[in-house]
Amino acid sequence: xxxxxxxxxxFVTLAAVLVVAVVLAVALGTLSxxxxxxxxxxxxxxxxxxxxxxxxxRLPRVALAALxxxxxxxSGAALQGVLRNALAEPYLLGVSGGAAVGAVLTVAxxLAAVLVxxxxxxxxxxxxxxxxxxxxxxxGRADPRVLLMAGVVxxxxxxxxxxxxxxxxxxxxxxxxxxxxxxxxxxxxxxxVRWLAIYVAVGLAWLLARARELDVLALGExxxxxxxxxxxxxxxxxxxxxALLAAATVAAAGLVGFVGLVVPHVGRALGxxxxxxxxxxxxxxxxxxxxxxxxxxxxxxxxxxxxxxxxTALVGVPFFxxxxxxxx
Amino acid sequence: MSFLxxxxxxxxxxxxxxxxxxxxxxxxxxxxxxxxxxxxxxxVALAPARRIASLNPTTTExxxxxxxxxxxxxxxxxxxxxxxxxxxxxxxxGIRPNVEAVLGARPDLVILYASNDNRDAARALRTAGVxxxxxxxxxxxxxxxxxxxxxxLVEDTERALAAADxxxxxxxxxxxxxxxxxxxxxxxxxxxxxLLVLGNGSYQSELLDAAGGANLYADRAEPAAQVALEDxxxxxxxxxxxxxxxxxxxxxxxRWAGTAAVRGGRLLPVNDAxxxxxxxxxxxxxxxxxxxxxxxWSGP
Numbered sequence: 001x002x003x004x005x006x007x008x009x010x011f012v013t014l015a016a017v018l019v020v021a022v023v024l025a026v027a028l029g030t031l032s033x034x035x036x037x038x039x040x041x042x043x044x045x046x047x048x049x050x051x052x053x054x055x056x057x058r059l060p061r062v063a064l065a066a067l068x069x070x071x072x073x074x075s076g077a078a079l080q081g082v083l084r085n086a087l088a089e090p091y092l093l094g095v096s097g098g099a100a101v102g103a104v105l106t107v108a109x110x111l112a113a114v115l116v117x118x119x120x121x122x123x124x125x126x127x128x129x130x131x132x133x134x135x136x137x138x139x140g141r142a143d144p145r146v147l148l149m150a151g152v153v154x155x156x157x158x159x160x161x162x163x164x165x166x167x168x169x170x171x172x173x174x175x176x177x178x179x180x181x182x183x184x185x186x187x188x189x190x191x192x193v194r195w196l197a198i199y200v201a202v203g204l205a206w207l208l209a210r211a212r213e214l215d216v217l218a219l220g221e222x223x224x225x226x227x228x229x230x231x232x233x234x235x236x237x238x239x240x241x242x243a244l245l246a247a248a249t250v251a252a253a254g255l256v257g258f259v260g261l262v263v264p265h266v267g268r269a270l271g272x273x274x275x276x277x278x279x280x281x282x283x284x285x286x287x288x289x290x291x292x293x294x295x296x297x298x299x300x301x302x303x304x305x306x307x308x309x310x311x312t313a314l315v316g317v318p319f320f321x322x323x324x325x326x327x328x
Numbered sequence: 329m330s331f332l333x334x335x336x337x338x339x340x341x342x343x344x345x346x347x348x349x350x351x352x353x354x355x356x357x358x359x360x361x362x363x364x365x366x367x368x369x370x371x372v373a374l375a376p377a378r379r380i381a382s383l384n385p386t387t388t389e390x391x392x393x394x395x396x397x398x399x400x401x402x403x404x405x406x407x408x409x410x411x412x413x414x415x416x417x418x419x420x421x422g423i424r425p426n427v428e429a430v431l432g433a434r435p436d437l438v439i440l441y442a443s444n445d446n447r448d449a450a451r452a453l454r455t456a457g458v459x460x461x462x463x464x465x466x467x468x469x470x471x472x473x474x475x476x477x478x479x480x481l482v483e484d485t486e487r488a489l490a491a492a493d494x495x496x497x498x499x500x501x502x503x504x505x506x507x508x509x510x511x512x513x514x515x516x517x518x519x520x521x522x523l524l525v526l527g528n529g530s531y532q533s534e535l536l537d538a539a540g541g542a543n544l545y546a547d548r549a550e551p552a553a554q555v556a557l558e559d560x561x562x563x564x565x566x567x568x569x570x571x572x573x574x575x576x577x578x579x580x581x582x583r584w585a586g587t588a589a590v591r592g593g594r595l596l597p598v599n600d601a602x603x604x605x606x607x608x609x610x611x612x613x614x615x616x617x618x619x620x621x622x623x624x625w626s627g628p
Contacts, residue, residue: 030428049431052456057428107444167522168554176445179424186424187448187456303420303429 005067007277010270014284016171021291024267026054029293030302051242056190064196065294065308066287069259071200074279075249077267078242079208081214081275082235083144089261090246093151093239096257097158098127099250104162104177108169116180117192117251124247127154128240145242147239169214182307183256185294196252203245203285210238211276218275258313259286262320269323289316338474351463367442368450368462374480374518377437377459381430383422384441386465386607388413390474393491400434406620411603411611427452437461438483440567464552465606468534471495491608498611499538501628502618506540509622514541515589516598518552519575525560526569527553531606539617541567557583565589567621572597 027038029208031053040046041054072090079088102123106116133151144257166174213234216224225231246260263286264278272281293311300306361375381402382388388407391400397412404422407413419429424445430438430453440446440451442462450460461481465474473491479485514536516526526533527548536543544565545553568589570578575595584590602613618625 030426031432032425048457049434053428053431056455057452061516074433154594170552172443172445174422175442179445186427188450298426298428304424304425305424 001177005255007211010272010281011277014281014288018284018288018291021288021295022066023101023296025065025291026058027299028316029053029058036102043166045289057120059186060193061185061294062192062291063193063299064175064252065185065290067193067196067200068185068253068256069263069286069290070289071196071203071245072256072259073241073263073267073282073285073289074204074207075161075281076246076262077189077264077275077278078210078238079219079260080212080264081278082238082242083148083149084218084220085144086265087261091242091255091257091260092155092159092244094127094131094152094154095124095246096250096255097162098130099124099247100255101127101158101161101165102164103180103254107180108165110173115197120180121251123158123246124243124250128243128269129156129246130154132240142147144235147235159272180254181308181309183254183312184297184305184310185253186305187253192252196248198244203241203248204279206241207238207245207279207291210234210241210274211274211279214238214275214279253308256290256309256312258309258316259289261291262316265321266323267327284311289319329586343554346619349482352430362480366462366477367464368440368447370450370454370462370463372459372461372462374477376483377481379433379437380481381406381419381433381435381438383419383425383430384439384465385409385422385605386404386471387463387474387478388416389607389609390471390478390491390604391470391487394475394478394484396484396485401435402430402438402457408532416616425449427456431456441465448603466530468496468531468606468610470531470606471608471610472581474518489626494510495608495611499535501542502537502611502614504518505628506618506625509540509625511540511542512566512589512594512621513544513564514567514621516558517568517570517578520574522554523560524552524557528553531610532603533585534544535603535610535614535617537606538567538614539621541617541621561586566592567594567596569596569617569620571596592619 006160027035033050035052037046038054041050044051075090079090080086089282099120102119105117131147131150131154134153134156135146138146138150166177211227216227216229217231218232221231264282266283267278267285272278290312293307296315297306298306361373362371363371366372378399379401380391380399382391382400385404385407389409390399391397392410392413400416402419403413403416405418405420415431418435420426422441422445427449435458437459439461440450442464442571446462450462453460463465463474472492475488479488516532516536518524518526525545526543527550528543528546529549530551533543533546544563546557564587566588568578575597578584579590579595589595599616601618602609615628
């Protein structure tokens with residue numbers, strides 16, 4: 001199974017990186033707290049402000065960022081496998097566009113802020129269904145190229161809708177919608193985190209259970225069929241699972257690009273072989289990347305914050321390039 | 329000896345009782361205070377606040393005006409008036425505030441602009457046990473509403489209402505003094521791309537009306553209306569109010585050359601510092617607008 005580095009070592013390293021990222025992200029923030037204060041606050045002791053900062057601001061934020069990163073990276077790994085395309089990523093498939101339309105319409109209708117994630121999730125589901133429908137009409141079956149094309153077309157349509165809605169929107173709605181489209185973990189609260197955790201755990205487990213099918217599909221349609229995989233059904237199922245996983249993250253943290261596209265490539269460059277290892281490793285790596293990116297977003301320009309979607313790429317691209325260099 | 333012993337036994341009990349008494353007094357103070365429902369729909373006790381993070385320029389300047397500036401422990405980047413406000417820690421832009429930074433100022437009350445994108449912050453602050461007050465202050469009448477709410481919070485309702493009285497009285501005096509004068513058609517130019525002009529949905533249109541100007545787009549309900557240049561030309565403004573940096577480009581633009589305002593040379597820069605918030609400067613702002621709109625006006 002393992003070529004090059006043993007897979008076990010890679011996993012231990014990735015897990016250690018995640019632990020370090022989480023510790024840093026809980027320890028650092030706008031307020032400078034001593035490690036002792038942070039530990040006491042974690043245990044529920046110390047003054048009220050420190051306890052609230054650590055336990056109800058930083059912890060849920062770190063947890064949310066980790067879940068979003070894990071889900072996006074795993075979703076990207078699965079989509080790249082099933083569509084056999086290195087540029088496949090959840091946002092290319094109309095998921096982000098659909099979610100953005102749902103969110104923007106919710107914001108523009110002046111509905112309560114708590115409904116925005118629900119609007120986003122609904123929009124993403126609609127986009128996924130339309131993309132599948134378009135692919136069915138165009139290809140008659142789940143052809144990866146047609147699926148990709150359908151996703152891109154749905155995304156373009158969604159962009160047009162957003163532009164029409166926002167072109168005449170008052171400034172506060174524009175600001176609200178723009179913030180949402182730039183991605184942020186600032187709204188993290190435990191109920192949201194718990195809900196997302198269940199969703200991501202189920203989605204990841206399901207994808208991992210299909211890792212063998214992904215390995216076989218990666219060989220190509222005909223070899224896969226010859227090996228007994230029901231290609232069309234497997235393709236459709238994995239596509240929908242990966243898209244739903246991305247849709248949930250979009251509902252929780254807005255649009256956070258880059259992770260789904262690049263993290264799986266980094267995973268492969270690190271030596272992860274086979275989709276079971278690639279999915280799990282990408283999830284760990286995506287979680288670390290987003291936890292660190294959110295930390296940078298919080299502390300780079302106090303007391304303001306940077307958009308998470310931008311920081312992810314700012315932090316991730318240099319790392320990606322260094323891995324590419326090392327791998328070549 | 330027995331006296332000392334009994335004292336040593338009693339003293340902690342007495343101290344404890346005192347401490348308890350104080351605690352219940354304070355609790356009673358909070359619970360006995362009248363409450364209001366703020367613009368987020370949250371219930372807020374009007375018990376005195378001693379450390380206020382005021383994340384809205386309007387409330388910050390009102391607090392300083394009524395002598396409660398020493399209670400302000402946080403402000404936004406835009407709260408630059410009066411000068412004393414600049415000494416207060418800057419907690420950011422006021423919209424989607426960094427909750428951790430706000431908590432770091434250790435406020436017992438946080439005043440937020442009540443827009444949808446501030447709801448998360450209000451909820452997080454309340455979860456952390458900090459009182460929040462969401463106020464959507466957009467119209468002239470909102471200043472009195474703010475004063476009525478802030479008064480009891482800083483234990484000086486009288487001065488708070490006096491500030492509102494003074495601003496309203498100034499606006500009323502200006503209004504009365506321009507009543508007999510002609511009312512020019514005024515376009516208040518806000519933004520160039522897209523072309524945004526003042527509609528009827530904000531305190532600025534109210535002040536313009538009081539200063540004796542006829543808002544060219546009073547028929548649009550929104551604070552800032554997106555309009556087509558053709559429509560502006562058709563309505564033909566006699567005066568254009570605009571940011572000082574835009575005066576020269578507009579005067580040179582052939583597209584605007586046909587308007588009465590450009591032909592009459594009446595492109596008037598607005599004083600942004602006075603006019604960018606519905607606060608205690610609204611009286612002065614109205615007088616300044618009247619002076620600009622009516623050459624030779626003698627004052628209220």
